[in-house]
Amino acid sequence: MRLCRQDDGTIAPLVAACLALIVMVILLSSNVVSAMAYSHRVQGVADAAIVYGHDRSLLIGKPQIATLRSSVTNFLQTAPSAKRLDLVVVNVSVSGERSELELCALLQYPLTLGSGVICRRASAQSFLLP
Numbered sequence: 001m002r003l004c005r006q007d008d009g010t011i012a013p014l015v016a017a018c019l020a021l022i023v024m025v026i027l028l029s030s031n032v033v034s035a036m037a038y039s040h041r042v043q044g045v046a047d048a049a050i051v052y053g054h055d056r057s058l059l060i061g062k063p064q065i066a067t068l069r070s071s072v073t074n075f076l077q078t079a080p081s082a083k084r085l086d087l088v089v090v091n092v093s094v095s096g097e098r099s100e101l102e103l104c105a106l107l108q109y110p111l112t113l114g115s116g117v118i119c120r121r122a123s124a125q126s127f128l129l130p
Contacts, residue, residue: 031109038107039118045082046103046122049075053092054099054124061126063099068092072101088117098125 053071057063069092076082076090089104104119 027111030111031114034110035107035116035118038105039120041081042085042103042105042118043120043122045076045079045085046101046120048079049082049103050099050101050122050124053101054126057099058126062097063094063126065092065094068094068099089119097127098123 049072052075053068054063056071057065057067059067072090072092076087086106086108087103088106089102091102093100100121100123102119102121104117107116107118109115
């Protein structure tokens with residue numbers, strides 16, 4: 001009687017599974033890195049737009065909503081960093097001496113077919129010095 005049986009199989013399925021896992025990890029990590037970089041870019045544009053608009057909309061230390069909207073729109077249409085964004089939502093609001101901007105942009109993932117929306121908020125406040 002033979003107690004030890006030899007297996008003459010192949011390891012090809014194991015190698016294929018490992019390679020598929022490696023490819024999946026590379027794709028997912030590239031999506032995460034690109035989303036983080038894009039998020040910082042959207043935040044930078046939002047910060048610059050609200051500072052630009054807030055500065056041009058002040059009247060006796062308080063921002064005017066109509067001027068703020070037009071200044072932010074002007075910035076988003078003319079600034080090279082903002083032109084390359086695919087903007088979905090632009091909300092501008094004023095409360096007292098504070099101007100606020102919510103900016104949402106569409107992100108197309110580089111190596112996959114998916115897409116997502118990244119939203120960021122920025123605000124600026126004016127101070128009157130005695």
